[in-house]
Every structure is written in C-alpha cells, then in structure tokens.
Amino acid sequence: MPEFEIFELGDLPLLSGGTLKDAKLAYRTYGTLSAAGDNVIVLPTFYTGTNTRNEGFFGPDRAIDPARHFIISPNLFGNGRSSSPSNTPVPQDGPRFPLMQMWDNIAAQHRLIHDHLGIKKIALVAGWSMAGCQSYQWAAQYPDMVQAILPFCASAKTSPHNFVFLEGVKAALCADQNWNSGNYDCPPEAGLKAFGRVYAGWAFSQTFYREGLYEQLGFQSIEELMQDWEQDHVQGWDANNLLAKLATWQAGDISAGPLYNGDYKLALGAIKARAILMPCTQDLYFPPEDNEIEAHHMPSAIFRPYDSPWGHCAANPGYDKGFAAQLDVNIRELLEE
Structure with missing residues (x-):
C-alpha cells in the first residue's frame, strides 16, 4: 500500500x-469505516510530521486502534506531501507559495472527509503540536461535525511568545548567504543546521538537559544531540517548506475568518465538542497557562496537564512512556462517553 494518497x-x-x-491534499486512511459511520478519528500532522510519523500514536491495543477505528491522517499544506513550496509549479513555487492558514487546511480536510469520503460525524480529532492546533480549528470551524477533540502540547491561538520563538528559528535559517530570499539554487545547509540547533533548545525542557536525559536517546553529549538535529533538518526538510508551515503556525487563531471575525472567546465558546486539553507542564512554547485560559471559555473542556521533563517532545512517540499511557487514558475517556 502506498504511504499516502492524493485528493x-x-x-x-x-x-x-x-x-x-x-x-493537492495528501492523506492516508487506516482501518475500516463502521456501518454506522461512528468510528472516525482524524489525526492531522504536526510541524515536522507526516501521516507516516502519526503511526506512532496508534496501533494494536492502543486507545486508537485500526482494528476498531477508521483513522484519517491528512497532511498539512507545506509538509512536502500535500501542496508545498517544493512541489508546486510556477508561479506559486518556492517563496511564492501563498500563506496557508489553519482555516484553509481544515476547509480542505473537510472537503476530503465530508464531501469525498462521505463522512458526517467525527468521533475524535487529536494531535500533537500543530496537529493539536488543527483539532481546535476543526471544532470551531465545523462544530456540528466534531464530537470530541484532544489537542496535546498545542493551543487554539499562537501566543505572542510562541510567535517570537518562531521568529528566532526563522531568522537563523534566513541568515544563510545561500538563502537568497528563498530562491536558492542549492539547499541553504548552514541555515538549516542553525534552524535545527536553535530548535533543539526549545523542544526539550531545562530539566531534560540538566538531568542529561539526552543519554536515553543514545547521545553522549549535548553537542551530539544538536548535531543530530542539524542533520535531521538538512536531510529531511526543504527550507521553503519549513517556512511555509511556520507561517501557518504563526497565523494560528481559531477565530480568524468569517465565522468569528477575530473574537477568540466567541470561537472557543462555540466549540460543542467534548475536549481534554493536555499540555506538558514543561513545554517551552505551548505552556499550560494558555490551555487553562482556553478551557475556561470552552463549554465542555477538561484541563489535564501532564508533567514531563521531556518538554514539548514528551509527546514524540517513544520518548516518554508515561505521557503515551496518559494520552491513551484520555482518548479512551473521550471515546467512551
């Protein structure tokens, strides 16, 4: 079976x-749609993720299991599988790729799921980081379709501090002399390495570094970890793609658009879905305080933070077994109500 399909x-x-x-919207489905159409789970993709990376969030005997659920994993615009700067022809190629907001991503996903696949109800939209941001967007944009959401290490609106963090990694990338305003002839490797090195300081918590938890990942030193992050960004990502998704992230706001016209509290209050908001207490750019505020304005939200020294990467499959176990507990709670 191919890694993904194109809608x-x-x-x-x-x-x-x-x-x-x-x-073009890339996606993959797993499992079988029930006769009643009541077992649909949507897992959007995160910032440096694809539908393949999402496979770490489900499996046999997990809370989300293809043996019981019909899982749909649509890829974020800009991630190299869906329409992106790297695969879009002139005149929208490279740095000329348009701003894709959360609204645009979810509108496209709705066309896939509702119009193309014929699905009327979604039991759960869940996801990590930007995928979690999309779960909020789904619930606000199509409140009558989504029954539950579980955003983890995410937010309904990108905070000012989060925006500034992203400006920092963007500046590191664009400082490369080969960047050429996105019109590069060869990848800006120095910029991509700088991007990865700066990002490593935010993805994990202070406790993670203080206690040397990087050794659990097989690294003998902090320098080894940062070099790995450098190479991951050089080998795995197109620079324009990274910045296209970064622009989507910075513009994140569930109230943007004609439904709520920028009224953030109105948008949160319009969410009908049951929700469990699961931040990591040591996440440096999606802090739990933001989710606590959101829960106050949502009719059916539970604020349930999880403490982990792994910071934002607590949710990365395989990193923090305790986080994964609690995630499954929360998912089962939402699906069983």
Whole structure:
C-alpha cells in the first residue's frame, strides 16, 4: 500500500483572498469505516510530521486502534506531501507559495472527509503540536461535525511568545548567504543546521538537559544531540517548506475568518465538542497557562496537564512512556462517553 494518497482539490480559495492553484491534499486512511459511520478519528500532522510519523500514536491495543477505528491522517499544506513550496509549479513555487492558514487546511480536510469520503460525524480529532492546533480549528470551524477533540502540547491561538520563538528559528535559517530570499539554487545547509540547533533548545525542557536525559536517546553529549538535529533538518526538510508551515503556525487563531471575525472567546465558546486539553507542564512554547485560559471559555473542556521533563517532545512517540499511557487514558475517556 502506498504511504499516502492524493485528493485533488482543484483551485483552492484561501482565507487571505488568494487562491492555491491545483491544490493537492495528501492523506492516508487506516482501518475500516463502521456501518454506522461512528468510528472516525482524524489525526492531522504536526510541524515536522507526516501521516507516516502519526503511526506512532496508534496501533494494536492502543486507545486508537485500526482494528476498531477508521483513522484519517491528512497532511498539512507545506509538509512536502500535500501542496508545498517544493512541489508546486510556477508561479506559486518556492517563496511564492501563498500563506496557508489553519482555516484553509481544515476547509480542505473537510472537503476530503465530508464531501469525498462521505463522512458526517467525527468521533475524535487529536494531535500533537500543530496537529493539536488543527483539532481546535476543526471544532470551531465545523462544530456540528466534531464530537470530541484532544489537542496535546498545542493551543487554539499562537501566543505572542510562541510567535517570537518562531521568529528566532526563522531568522537563523534566513541568515544563510545561500538563502537568497528563498530562491536558492542549492539547499541553504548552514541555515538549516542553525534552524535545527536553535530548535533543539526549545523542544526539550531545562530539566531534560540538566538531568542529561539526552543519554536515553543514545547521545553522549549535548553537542551530539544538536548535531543530530542539524542533520535531521538538512536531510529531511526543504527550507521553503519549513517556512511555509511556520507561517501557518504563526497565523494560528481559531477565530480568524468569517465565522468569528477575530473574537477568540466567541470561537472557543462555540466549540460543542467534548475536549481534554493536555499540555506538558514543561513545554517551552505551548505552556499550560494558555490551555487553562482556553478551557475556561470552552463549554465542555477538561484541563489535564501532564508533567514531563521531556518538554514539548514528551509527546514524540517513544520518548516518554508515561505521557503515551496518559494520552491513551484520555482518548479512551473521550471515546467512551
């Protein structure tokens, strides 16, 4: 079976007023849709993730199991599988790729799931980081379709501090002399390495480094870990793709668009889905305080933080077994109600 399929969207109108020509949404499904259509789980992708990476969040005897659920994993625009700067033809290639907001991603996913697959109800939308941000967006944009959400290490609106953190990694990448405003002839490797090295300082907590938890990942030193993050970004990611998704992240706000016109509290209050908000207490860019505020304005939300020295990466499959176990507990609670 191929790693993903492509849903042809045609010319996709964008929230910005522009249009993405010949838009393509990559996705994969797992499991079988029940006769009642009541076992649908949507797992969007995170910042440096694909539907393949999402496979670490489900499996046999997990809370999400293809033997019981019909799982749909749509890929974020800009991730190299869906329409992205790296695979879109002139005149929207590279740095000319348009701003894709959360609204645009979820509108496209709705066309796939509701119009193409014929699904009327989603039992759960869940995800880590930007995928969790998309779960909030789903619940606000299509409140009558989504029954439950579980965003973990995520937020409904990108905070000012989160925005500034992203400016820092972006500046590191764009300082490369080969960047050339995105019109590079060869990958800006120095910029990509700098991006990865700066990111490593934010992805884990202070406790993670203080206690040397990087050794559990097989690294003998902090320098080894940072070199690994450098190579991961050089080998795994196109620079324009990283910045396209970063722009989506920075613009994240479930109230953006014609439904709520920027009224953040109104958007949160309109969410009908049951929700468990699961931040990591030591996450440096999605701090639990943001989720606590959100839960106050959501009709059916439980604020349930998890303490982990792994910081934002507590959710990375295989890193913190305790986080994974609690995630499954929370998912089962939402699916069993």
